Amino acid sequence: xxxxxxxxxxxxxxxxxxxxxxxxxxxxxxxxxxxxxxxxxxxxxxxxxxxxxxxxxxxxxxxxxxxxxxxxxxxxxxxxxxxxxxxxxxxxxxxxxxxxxxxxxxxxxxxxxxxxxxxxxxxxxxxxxxxxxxxxxxxxxxxxxxxxxxxxxxxxxxxxxxxxxxxxxxxxxxxxxxxxxxxxxxxxxxxxxxxxxxxxxxxxxxxxxxxxxxxxxxx
Numbered sequence: 001x002x003x004x005x006x007x008x009x010x011x012x013x014x015x016x017x018x019x020x021x022x023x024x025x026x027x028x029x030x031x032x033x034x035x036x037x038x039x040x041x042x043x044x045x046x047x048x049x050x051x052x053x054x055x056x057x058x059x060x061x062x063x064x065x066x067x068x069x070x071x072x073x074x075x076x077x078x079x080x081x082x083x084x085x086x087x088x089x090x091x092x093x094x095x096x097x098x099x100x101x102x103x104x105x106x107x108x109x110x111x112x113x114x115x116x117x118x119x120x121x122x123x124x125x126x127x128x129x130x131x132x133x134x135x136x137x138x139x140x141x142x143x144x145x146x147x148x149x150x151x152x153x154x155x156x157x158x159x160x161x162x163x164x165x166x167x168x169x170x171x172x173x174x175x176x177x178x179x180x181x182x183x184x185x186x187x188x189x190x191x192x193x194x195x196x197x198x199x200x201x202x203x204x205x206x207x208x209x210x211x212x213x214x215x216x217x218x219x
Contacts, residue, residue, distance in 0.1 A: 028201075045078070049067075087160060141166055
């Protein structure tokens with residue numbers, strides 16, 4: 001897959017409609033590079049979040065300064081421009097997965113989201129997909145894929161090893177309760193809201209900020 005900004009904007013608007021998220025609250029950076037081995041293809045940064053040394057690689061490639069410009073005012077997404085091994089049809093469901101995290105932020109607020117991030121950081125790779133918010137996002141993406149894609153496109157998703165499990169995902173009964181039970185504590189859970197940006201949806205292709213990759217390689 002090569003992510004085209006015009007196609008992405010169209011797919012984003014459709015996925016936002018499904019998620020009931022205003023696309024004018026969204027910023028998407030397309031990092032003009034191939035996805036490095038082991039890096040996540042796409043990621044979400046909640047409005048109160050910041051890019052740090054332990055942030056996923058695609059957002060470190062976007063850079064802290066770019067992300068900071070929309071801190072507190074937008075749902076921020078980042079995706080590699082070239083995604084070897086992933087079919088074109090995967091873009092919509094992948095965006096819908098990340099939009100589910102945006103929905104969770106709007107429903108539960110920054111304090112809950114930060115607590116969930118701590119849980120993610122503590123989870124091993126084998127347990128990551130079983131976290132309540134990941135199951136919620138996978139289930140949203142699976143439901144979106146089933147009604148937005150053709151049977152041929154669904155088969156393409158199923159044939160991609162890292163996407164095969166997505167179509168079978170089921171949401172947890174209570175995301176907040178299950179997350180807090182795993183954390184072993186309570187946090188404030190309140191609804192959050194963003195005002196639409198006056199300039200609308202932002203989709204921008206950016207050169208990657210140099211970050212250290214595997215074996216010291218710079219991307």
